[in-house]
Amino acid sequence: MYEDLIIAGFGGQGIIFAGKLLSYAGLREGKEVTYFPAYGAEMRGGTANCTVVVSDSPISSPIVSRPKNAIMMSYPSYVKFLPRISPEGRAVVNSSLVSDNSGRENVEVIRIPANEIAEEIGSSRIANMVILGAWVKKSGILSLEGLVLSLGQVISTSNKDLLSLNEEALRRGSHFVSSAG
Numbered sequence: 001m002y003e004d005l006i007i008a009g010f011g012g013q014g015i016i017f018a019g020k021l022l023s024y025a026g027l028r029e030g031k032e033v034t035y036f037p038a039y040g041a042e043m044r045g046g047t048a049n050c051t052v053v054v055s056d057s058p059i060s061s062p063i064v065s066r067p068k069n070a071i072m073m074s075y076p077s078y079v080k081f082l083p084r085i086s087p088e089g090r091a092v093v094n095s096s097l098v099s100d101n102s103g104r105e106n107v108e109v110i111r112i113p114a115n116e117i118a119e120e121i122g123s124s125r126i127a128n129m130v131i132l133g134a135w136v137k138k139s140g141i142l143s144l145e146g147l148v149l150s151l152g153q154v155i156s157t158s159n160k161d162l163l164s165l166n167e168e169a170l171r172r173g174s175h176f177v178s179s180a181g
Contacts (some may be wrong), residue, residue, distance in 0.1 A: 001054075001055060001056045002053070002054075002055040002056070002057070002092075003053070003054050003055070003057075003068060003069060003137070003142065004051065004052070004053045004054075004062065004064040004067045004068055004069065005022070005051070005052050005054075005071065005130075005155055006049055006050070006051050006067045006069070006070045006071070006072070006081055006082070007019050007022075007040065007049060007050050007051075007052070007070075007071045007073075008047075008049035008070065008071070008072055008073065008074070008077035008081050008086075009047075009048060009049070009072070009073030009077050009094075009128075009152045010046065010047060010048060010073070010074050010076070011039065011046045011047070012072045012118055012128040013127065013128055014049070014125065014126075014127075014128035015049060015073065016037045016039075016048055016050055017052075017128065017154065018071070018128045018129070018131075018132045019050035019051075019052050020033055020035060020037075020110050020127045020129060020154050021132065021147060021150055021151065021154045021172070022033060022035075022052050022054070022132065022142070022147070023035040023052055024144075024150040024153050024154055025136075025140055025142050025143075025146040025147045025149075025150040026054040028146050028150050029109075029142055029143065029146045030148060031054045031055060031056065031109040031142070032053075032054070032056065032057060032058055032059050033052065033054055033055075033059075033060035034051075034052070034053045034059050034061075035049040035050065035051075035052050035062070036050060036052075036062040036063065037050040038050060038051075039093045044052060044165065045107045047076065048078070049081075051063070051064045051067065053159060054112075065070065065084070065085055065088065066085070066086040066178065067081075067084065067085060067086065068085070068086050068088075068089045068090070069085070069089060069090050069091075069092075069135070069139060070082070070084075070089070070090075070091045070092070071091075071092045071093060071131055071132065071135050072092070072093050072098065072124065073095065073097065073114070073127070073131065074094070074097050074098070075097060075098050075099075075100065076139065078091075078098045078100060080176065081156070082103070083104075084107075085104070085107050086108060087106040087107070087163075088107075089106075089107050089108070090107065090109075090110065090138065090139070090150075091103075091107055091108070091109045091110070092107045092112060092131055092133075092134055092135045092138065093111050094112065094114040094131055095111035095112060095113050096105055096113045096114055096115030096116055096125060096127065096145075097115065098111075098153060100162045100164070101114060101166040105119075105152045110134065110138060110177065112130065112134050112173065112176055112177070113131040114127035114128075114134075115123065117130045117169070117172050117173065117176065118130050118169055120172075121165060121169055122165055123165060125164055126133060126162075126165050126168075127169075127171050129166045129169035129173065129178060130146075130169045130172055130176070131171030131172075131173055132139070132147070132170065132173065133147070133169065133170035133171060133172065133174040134173035134174060135173075136151045136170075136173040136176050137173070137174035137177050137178060144170060144171065144174050147170050148170060149168050151153075151166050151167060151170075152161035153162055167173075171177075
């Protein structure tokens, strides 16, 4: 098994956090993992993306030019990364911020109102966890429980009070794609 993913959005959306959490969960489940974050010129509000590779065997490079999977949290990310997804790939898109319904014939595009779901839970800041929970459920490469258990390792001490919100967001994202078919 080999899965690569680019997570993209703007600074402040928790893009880097989502990639780090996915990486910790992969390690927890005994997988080989690479994690490669990239930031724009500014942090909050600038571009942010990271690449995560999860595999059963050693990974030769953390750099992925044509990922099989993408999570796109903003419209600029959608425009930039949708064309780069390899044929027969998958894109999970935050439809709260990406109203463009165009796609690619050879890429499965899954639209999730991540911001709205996050706000129902209590904070738009956890939209990244909603969409990550959805992607993990759809891809099947890691368990939702592995993500939940890894939260405690990744969340900073000053944000430990957000553990339950993040867990709920992961579960709601997973449930959203399960109930959507």
